[in-house]
Amino acid sequence: MTPPDATDGKGPDRTAFPQIRTVGTDGLLVSFGEALSEPANRAALAFRAAIEAADLPGLLETSASLVSAYLRFDLCVSDHATMKAALEALLASQDWTSAPLPGGRKLWRIPTVYGTDLAPQLEEAAAVAGLSPDDAIASISNARVRVQTIGFAPGMPYLGELPPDWAIPRQTELTGQVPAGGLCVAIRQLVLFPVATPTGWRHIGQTAFPLFRPDDPEPFALRPGDEAQFIPVMAEQLAAMRNAPDGGAAFEVLP
Numbered sequence: 001m002t003p004p005d006a007t008d009g010k011g012p013d014r015t016a017f018p019q020i021r022t023v024g025t026d027g028l029l030v031s032f033g034e035a036l037s038e039p040a041n042r043a044a045l046a047f048r049a050a051i052e053a054a055d056l057p058g059l060l061e062t063s064a065s066l067v068s069a070y071l072r073f074d075l076c077v078s079d080h081a082t083m084k085a086a087l088e089a090l091l092a093s094q095d096w097t098s099a100p101l102p103g104g105r106k107l108w109r110i111p112t113v114y115g116t117d118l119a120p121q122l123e124e125a126a127a128v129a130g131l132s133p134d135d136a137i138a139s140i141s142n143a144r145v146r147v148q149t150i151g152f153a154p155g156m157p158y159l160g161e162l163p164p165d166w167a168i169p170r171q172t173e174l175t176g177q178v179p180a181g182g183l184c185v186a187i188r189q190l191v192l193f194p195v196a197t198p199t200g201w202r203h204i205g206q207t208a209f210p211l212f213r214p215d216d217p218e219p220f221a222l223r224p225g226d227e228a229q230f231i232p233v234m235a236e237q238l239a240a241m242r243n244a245p246d247g248g249a250a251f252e253v254l255p
Contacts, residue, residue: 018043018091020084026060026075030087031068032096036189038161039097040067041148045225046099047090056086064224065149066158105225106251112141112183112205112230113238121175121202125185128168128202137232139163140204145190147226153194155212155220159228160189170200181207181247183230190230205230208238208247221246227254 017040019031030047033040048062048069058077063070073083114137115122126136145159162185170186175198178184182193183205191201194211207230213219222228233241233248241248 018096020087020091022080023070027070027072028080028083028087029068029070030091033067036066036148036160041146042101043067043096043099044069045101047096048224049102050090050099051087054086054090056083058083065151101225105223105227105254107144107254108209108222108226108228108249108251110207110209110228110230110249111233111237111241111247112207113235114141114205114232116235118206118235118238119182119203121184122204125168125202125204129165131165136204139165140185140190141230141232144227144229147222147224147228148189149224150220150222152191153197153212154214155194155222157192157211157222157226157228158189159192162188162190164188168202171202172200174198174200175203178203179206181209181211183207206238207249208241208244209249210247 017032021029021031023029032043044064044067048064051059051062051069051071056073056078058074060072060074113119115133122136123133126133129136131139140162143162145162147157147159149158150156151158166185166188168186177196178193178199179196180193182203184191184193184199184201184203186201192207192209192211193199209221211221213221
């Protein structure tokens, strides 16, 4: 494994990963790539779990992004050099790009209305991807996608990766508002909105899945590493889904 911040005598080699960087006064960021990929995302999720399991002295919190794991620590208990040395030792313990994903993950199957007036940009997105609407629905609904990170809005997941056909750009102009539960697509990813939101992603599906549950002990329904499938249903079923627990979705715990 290439050591973090490997140098050639002229400074850090920014193409070498993993890298450890300082964030603010009390944080460190461990990055496994400069662009999203399955191995880099896997590494970020697995390494974050390993940091928490290691119970490093002074550790206050962790989080994971698409390709990085972040930690914040108490400067009264530890310092940058000590924490960085602990991270380097943990990095050297295995190849994190092929590490098992954290345990306790869930596979959610989420009923989704594709197209119709409820999700009016399906045909446009399919055309950009070079697919018919029916083939687009089959491609999306058959994909089992991973929650790569949570961000932008409370509990909002970025899910992927989709097949290469879906390497489509965002729109050049914003859609004024996509409703809560809207499923949108761009750049081989899906996003699912917890609240009504303007977006440059194309709105292709509509769910009744409540992502943000502020009154629950765990307010976010999905966690990084969880997986999801968006199962096609008829538009007439949406009203019943809104009254069903979890918007009609169901999950199983992955081994």
